[in-house]
Amino acid sequence: MATTEIARHLTVEGRDIALDPEGYLVELADWSPAVAERLAAEEGLTLVDEHWEVIEVLRDFYARFEQAPAMRPLVKAVGLALGPEKGRSIHLMRLFPGSPAKVAARLAGLPKPANCL
Amino acid sequence: MLLHILNRSPATSLVYRQALTAIGPEDRLLLIEDGVQGAMPQLVRHFEGLEGRLFALREDLASRGLEGHCDPAVQVVDVDGFVLLTEEADRTVSWY
Amino acid sequence: MSEESTRENVADLLVILRHGPHGSSWLREGLDAALVAAAFGRQVSLLFMGEAVTALVRGQQAGALGQKGTAATLEMLAMYDIDTLLVEAEALARFGLAEQDLMLPVNRLDAESLPRLPAEHRLVLTF
Numbered sequence: 001m002a003t004t005e006i007a008r009h010l011t012v013e014g015r016d017i018a019l020d021p022e023g024y025l026v027e028l029a030d031w032s033p034a035v036a037e038r039l040a041a042e043e044g045l046t047l048v049d050e051h052w053e054v055i056e057v058l059r060d061f062y063a064r065f066e067q068a069p070a071m072r073p074l075v076k077a078v079g080l081a082l083g084p085e086k087g088r089s090i091h092l093m094r095l096f097p098g099s100p101a102k103v104a105a106r107l108a109g110l111p112k113p114a115n116c117l
Numbered sequence: 118m119l120l121h122i123l124n125r126s127p128a129t130s131l132v133y134r135q136a137l138t139a140i141g142p143e144d145r146l147l148l149i150e151d152g153v154q155g156a157m158p159q160l161v162r163h164f165e166g167l168e169g170r171l172f173a174l175r176e177d178l179a180s181r182g183l184e185g186h187c188d189p190a191v192q193v194v195d196v197d198g199f200v201l202l203t204e205e206a207d208r209t210v211s212w213y
Numbered sequence: 214m215s216e217e218s219t220r221e222n223v224a225d226l227l228v229i230l231r232h233g234p235h236g237s238s239w240l241r242e243g244l245d246a247a248l249v250a251a252a253f254g255r256q257v258s259l260l261f262m263g264e265a266v267t268a269l270v271r272g273q274q275a276g277a278l279g280q281k282g283t284a285a286t287l288e289m290l291a292m293y294d295i296d297t298l299l300v301e302a303e304a305l306a307r308f309g310l311a312e313q314d315l316m317l318p319v320n321r322l323d324a325e326s327l328p329r330l331p332a333e334h335r336l337v338l339t340f
Contacts, residue, residue, distance in 0.1 A: 073252070
C-alpha cells in the first residue's frame, strides 16, 4: 500500500519526487515517463517498448480497480491487453527481474501490490 | 458433518439466523460466549429443528449463572467436549 | 459419506461476506482474504449473505470523506480468477434487489442449496 512516510527524494526534470522506504512514489500524481526511467535506472533497467506497454497495462489496471495487482492478475491483465504470448510470467520475469509485480508497479508509479509476498 | 459455532445471543443479534441458513441437515451447532443465552428455555425456540444437534459450552453458561437455566433440549459440553465436537466434525464454521 | 466422496468436489476456500460496504472494514477484510488466497492459486468462492448483498448494488461511490469503496475490488475479482460469486437469494429478496440492480453476474442460492456450500470447501471463513 502507499505510505506517506518519505524516505528520500529523486530530482527529475527539476522536480523533487518523494519516495517511500521501499522506493514507491509517495504521491502517485508525481509519476511521469521520466520518473519511470529514473526508477528503472535504479533497478539497472533501460526501458524499451516492451516495458512501456506493461507499465501502461498496470496504470490502466490501477485506474480501474484502485489496487496494484499481484503476479497472477498481472499476468492475466497483460495477456488480455497484449496477447497470450506476453501474458506469461516468464515474459514479465525477463522484463522486470526479481519480483515483476512489485518492480513493475514501482516503475508504473503505483503503490506496492497488497496481496503479494 | 460440520460444527458451527455461534457466539452471539439470539436476543440481541440476528447472526444466529445466518448460521441457521447455512447449517446442513447433519451439521451441529455449538453455542459459546453470549451465544449460550440461546440455550435458555425462552430462547431455544430460535433453534427449532436442531434437536440432538444443539450444544452449549458449560464454562460460558456457568460464568453467566445460566447452567441451571438451560433447556433440556440442549446438550451441555465442557471444554473437553468442545474439543471432541471439533474432532468429530470435518471442519468448523464460526458465526460471530 | 466416505472421505473420498466428500473430497471430490471440494474447493479450497469459501469466504462468507455478511457486511455491507462503508459501514465497517469487514467487507474489505473478507475481500482481502479472498484475494490473498487467490493470488496464491487457491480456488475461492464468495458467498454474499444478509447485508453483504448490498455490496453488489450498482452505482456505488467513494465515502463522504473520500474513502475508497469496495466496488472496484469486486470488479477486480475476475482478474484474480474469483468467478464464483454466490448470493443468498433470500437476502436479495429481503433487500428488494433484483439481478439487474447488481453490478456483477451472480449465482443465486436458495435456502435449500445454501447449507451444502460450507461442506463443499476445505476452509470456510466468515467476515
